[in-house]
Amino acid sequence: MDKLYSRFCPAILLGLLFTGMQASAAEPVRLILDTDMGNDCDDALALAMIHALENRNEVHLLAVTITKDNRDAAPFVDLVNHFYGRPDVPIGVVHDGKTPKDAPMLKVPVERRDAHGNFVYPRRLHDGSQAPEAVELLTRILSQQPDGSVTIAQIGFSTNLARLVATPPGRLLAAQKVKALYLMAGNFQKSQPEYNVFTDAPAFHDLMKNWPTPIIFSGFEIGLVITYPMESIEKDFAWTTDHPVVEAYKVYVGKPEDHPNWDSTAVLEAIRPDRGYFDFSPAGNVELGEKDTTTFTPDANGKCRYLILKPGQVSRLRELIALLVSEPPQKAPLTAGSQRLAF
Ligand SMILES: [Ca+2]
Numbered sequence: 001m002d003k004l005y006s007r008f009c010p011a012i013l014l015g016l017l018f019t020g021m022q023a024s025a026a027e028p029v030r031l032i033l034d035t036d037m038g039n040d041c042d043d044a045l046a047l048a049m050i051h052a053l054e055n056r057n058e059v060h061l062l063a064v065t066i067t068k069d070n071r072d073a074a075p076f077v078d079l080v081n082h083f084y085g086r087p088d089v090p091i092g093v094v095h096d097g098k099t100p101k102d103a104p105m106l107k108v109p110v111e112r113r114d115a116h117g118n119f120v121y122p123r124r125l126h127d128g129s130q131a132p133e134a135v136e137l138l139t140r141i142l143s144q145q146p147d148g149s150v151t152i153a154q155i156g157f158s159t160n161l162a163r164l165v166a167t168p169p170g171r172l173l174a175a176q177k178v179k180a181l182y183l184m185a186g187n188f189q190k191s192q193p194e195y196n197v198f199t200d201a202p203a204f205h206d207l208m209k210n211w212p213t214p215i216i217f218s219g220f221e222i223g224l225v226i227t228y229p230m231e232s233i234e235k236d237f238a239w240t241t242d243h244p245v246v247e248a249y250k251v252y253v254g255k256p257e258d259h260p261n262w263d264s265t266a267v268l269e270a271i272r273p274d275r276g277y278f279d280f281s282p283a284g285n286v287e288l289g290e291k292d293t294t295t296f297t298p299d300a301n302g303k304c305r306y307l308i309l310k311p312g313q314v315s316r317l318r319e320l321i322a323l324l325v326s327e328p329p330q331k332a333p334l335t336a337g338s339q340r341l342a343f
Contacts, residue, residue, distance in 0.1 A: 028060040029271050030149050032141065034134075035263070036068040036156025036196070037077055038103035041245075041252035043155055045228055045325050046263040047077065048245045050271070051084035052327040059271045063090040063141045065134035067156040067200075069097030072106035074131040079109065079123035080244050085331045092137030093128045097159050098200050105252040109244040121244050134160040139170070142177040150177050153270040155184045155263035157196055162203035165210040175212035182216050182270035184262045186286065186294035188306045189221040198292035205288040208304075217286065217306035218269060219294075222278075223262025225309060226317045228325070230256050236326035245325070264321045269307060277317060279308040 033050065037043045053059045064081075066073045074091050081089045112120045125131055138160065142150060154161055161181070164170045185196040185204065197204045228249070234256070237246050253259050269277060284302040289295035296306065 028054070028057050029151050030062055030145055031059050031270065032063050032065065032138065032150060032152045033061065033267070034065045034067065034152060034154040034156060034160055035077070036099060036199075037066055037073045038068045038070055038106040039099055039156070039195075040263075041105055041249045041259065042223065042228070042261045042263040044076075044080065044105070044245045044248040045261055045321070046153075046155055046267045047080050048084075048326075049264050049267060049321060049324045051080075051086065051329070052324040053271050054084075054086070055327065055330050061086065061089050062145070062150065063092065063137055065092040065094075065138055065160050066128070066131075067094050067097055067134075067159045068103075069094050069100045070102060070106065071128040072103065072110045074128040075110045075123050075125045076106040076244070076248070078125040079119075079121035082123050083121060083244055084329045087124060090137055090141065091125065091131045092134035092160075093131045094134050094159055098157055103252075105248040108251045109247045112247075120242050135163045135170075138164050139173060142173050145177050147176050148179050151179055151182065151270050153182045153184075153267045155196075155266055157200040158185070158203035158207040159200050161211065162200075162206040165212065166206065171210055171212055178213045180214045180216060180270070180273075181211060182218065182266045184218050184223065184266040186217050186219045186306070187221060188217065188219040188281070188294070188296055191289070191293050192220075193292040194220045194294065197288070197294055201288055201292045208286055208288065211303070213303070215286070215304045216266075216269065216273075216280075217294075217304065218262065218266035219306055220262065222265045222307055222309055224260050225314055226261055226265055226321070227258040228261040228264075229318060229322055230258050232322035232326055236322060239328050261321060264325070265307070265317070268317070268321065277310070277313055279310055281306045281308060 035043045050061055064077050074093050077091055109121055114120050165174050187194045237243050282298050284296050284298040284304055286304045287295050
């Protein structure tokens, strides 16, 4: 071994080792968000949290697909993505879907203009009809990903994902590409129907039957307790005068109060599955029960588990989610006043 080699080899090896460790530590979760944006402000809180975690390279938002069949849903998602400096996130919309009714939490920020007539929140999409169909987009995005690499968080109805796996090629694609599916759906404490399930119950039934990967549920009982604090809305956004998610929250909630935050819990666990935020049920199967309730049957070979609240974690999770949701974008927030986009 010559002297030069013996002197530098350990350093090079160490350097390579460290580079390898960094590469492995920095691999972000490849996430697809499927949302009924507009039916509750917690979808907007969850999207803001994803952007904060993407700032930290913990997640890469591959696409957002929407199950609320309303023309303002895609423009709202798009303007939030623009606000956070990620204008290129692909967005897909449901066709012939549920809850087409207009939603003020979407319409107010989508339509608001400044004194010069410019949109306060610039966006690429001005109507959902300008976006591709959701299953088409899911198929394209999944096909481009490495096998077993994608996490999906569904925080609305099962319409899009049930359609994806309704065909053998769709099931095969999901089985190949998706690591796990996180759902905000169901109620595992009480035998009561839950909104995301009963709004498209046939789709939920089909999803449970056909979805090929592990499924982790955040049930109604979780987000009911881990509320979003109104105090955060009032105090944590002093860095901006205009924020589309704060605006959506205020329009939706309508009064100064904490609001249940179901969707962020499923998304947080999807991105940080190893932080011990929750306990888990044993493995089992979830089915559509009577009157659109959800039934869980333990089965060692079952593909489903549901989150269980650790009482000692509630305040930690409320604070954590509020900190992430209120985190400023990495670049200056994109609003009409920032002059970064002329409209
Ligand atoms: Ca939702």
